Amino acid sequence: MAAQYIPEINKVHNQESPLLDSLVTETSAAQNGTARSCEGLILEGQLPVLNRSAHSQFLQIPLKLALPSAFTGLDASKPWLIYWPLQALSLIDPASIPPDYSARVSASIFACISDTEGAIGGGNGQIAHLASTYAGVNALAISGDTKAWQALDRNRVYQFLMAMKCDDGGFRMHHGGEEDVRAVYCALATATLLDIMTEELVQGTIEWVSRCQTYEGGIGGAPDNEAHGGYAFCGLASLCLLGNPLEVIPEYLDLENFVRWLSARQYQPEGGFSGRSNKLVDGCYSWWVGGCWALLEGIMPSLKMGWVPLWSKADLQKYILCCCQSPRGGLRDKPGKSADFYHSCYVLSGLSVVQHRYRYVDGAREKTLSNWSLSWDYSAEDSAVVEVSVENQIGALNPVHVLPWGVAEKMHDFYAAYR
Numbered sequence: 001m002a003a004q005y006i007p008e009i010n011k012v013h014n015q016e017s018p019l020l021d022s023l024v025t026e027t028s029a030a031q032n033g034t035a036r037s038c039e040g041l042i043l044e045g046q047l048p049v050l051n052r053s054a055h056s057q058f059l060q061i062p063l064k065l066a067l068p069s070a071f072t073g074l075d076a077s078k079p080w081l082i083y084w085p086l087q088a089l090s091l092i093d094p095a096s097i098p099p100d101y102s103a104r105v106s107a108s109i110f111a112c113i114s115d116t117e118g119a120i121g122g123g124n125g126q127i128a129h130l131a132s133t134y135a136g137v138n139a140l141a142i143s144g145d146t147k148a149w150q151a152l153d154r155n156r157v158y159q160f161l162m163a164m165k166c167d168d169g170g171f172r173m174h175h176g177g178e179e180d181v182r183a184v185y186c187a188l189a190t191a192t193l194l195d196i197m198t199e200e201l202v203q204g205t206i207e208w209v210s211r212c213q214t215y216e217g218g219i220g221g222a223p224d225n226e227a228h229g230g231y232a233f234c235g236l237a238s239l240c241l242l243g244n245p246l247e248v249i250p251e252y253l254d255l256e257n258f259v260r261w262l263s264a265r266q267y268q269p270e271g272g273f274s275g276r277s278n279k280l281v282d283g284c285y286s287w288w289v290g291g292c293w294a295l296l297e298g299i300m301p302s303l304k305m306g307w308v309p310l311w312s313k314a315d316l317q318k319y320i321l322c323c324c325q326s327p328r329g330g331l332r333d334k335p336g337k338s339a340d341f342y343h344s345c346y347v348l349s350g351l352s353v354v355q356h357r358y359r360y361v362d363g364a365r366e367k368t369l370s371n372w373s374l375s376w377d378y379s380a381e382d383s384a385v386v387e388v389s390v391e392n393q394i395g396a397l398n399p400v401h402v403l404p405w406g407v408a409e410k411m412h413d414f415y416a417a418y419r
Helices: 003-013 026-041 052-059 069-092 101-111 130-143 146-151 154-164 181-194 205-210 229-242 245-252 255-263 290-303 313-323 341-355 407-416
Strands: 356-360 376-380
Touching: 026 313, 052 069, 052 341, 069 101, 069 130, 069 341, 101 130, 101 146, 130 146, 130 154, 130 181, 130 407, 146 407, 154 181, 181 205, 181 229, 181 407, 205 229, 205 245, 229 245, 229 255, 229 290, 245 290, 255 290, 290 341, 290 356, 313 341, 341 356
Parallel strands: none
Antiparallel strands: 356 376
């Protein structure tokens, strides 16, 4: 995209809103308080340095042998407590990942596999769940443990995915669970990595995802739901998993309306993203909304739609580095909130979107059902768009799978060799 648009974008983002309602409500007070706290932390000129050491120490906590008792409340999120820190550490400090982690990751994930259903649950002895299966397979992908990959029973995972398939084309999270676009994304991403995508599995799914777009332009959790940043990414990424995004996205989304909704998610003076209309900024949407922008940036030039950037990468980087870093290590939602592993993962993944430009390469791979999400490339972002110092530079990722660059491709190709 042409760099000359960036000053105009920043000019718009840095001016005060002309719409200030004199009616004070709990919502407006929260918004004003958030804006003022962020404004007080955002520095003019040089950006703060990414505190890799503190963040690395924080992210290693759940990878240690004995988890603190404080994490018992997350007993149903064990695969996530492995995936989140591994993904974050892979971006900022891969050398800090414990040397013996690979076998331990595999042992922990395999202990969460349901004996009756064959897929991965939230913890030992728990029911299989699509979100846990997605997180667990991602963790196994990062581990690089090919012995574990070989031992995973893909047929049973496929049977579980099919059991979660609904007649209308969507997926439910677990037996008796909710049907939503998260479940669709988790099922398709898992099927791609394990190379078990079939026409039977995806029948009617692309149409179901299309019906999740709302009158606002964003994507809701299910048809007729409110548009939401997390669901927006899951829906858009699902389209990238279901076919050539250069063809699928324009056909099944009202793209102009979607871009309009996304462009309204970035606030000033904060610079961060909100997940819904009239909600506060939250660091995790650096990925859920920023990841949508990354995917759109990757297809727009090929579509020759004359699209220009409608968000400021420089301002998002300011929000992340100035407002989302906890002094004690880890990344957070916003000032005043505590750091956690979920936000650390997705804030840092959002920072990767700021620093890299992703591009879909049509024809980069053989066109198969499970290859669409693997034909992406990246380059460093132009310094005219965002300045990235050596101290703040982090790694690239696959913008569909939210995995370190090359990891998704390696796992998929391992299984594809057994076709």
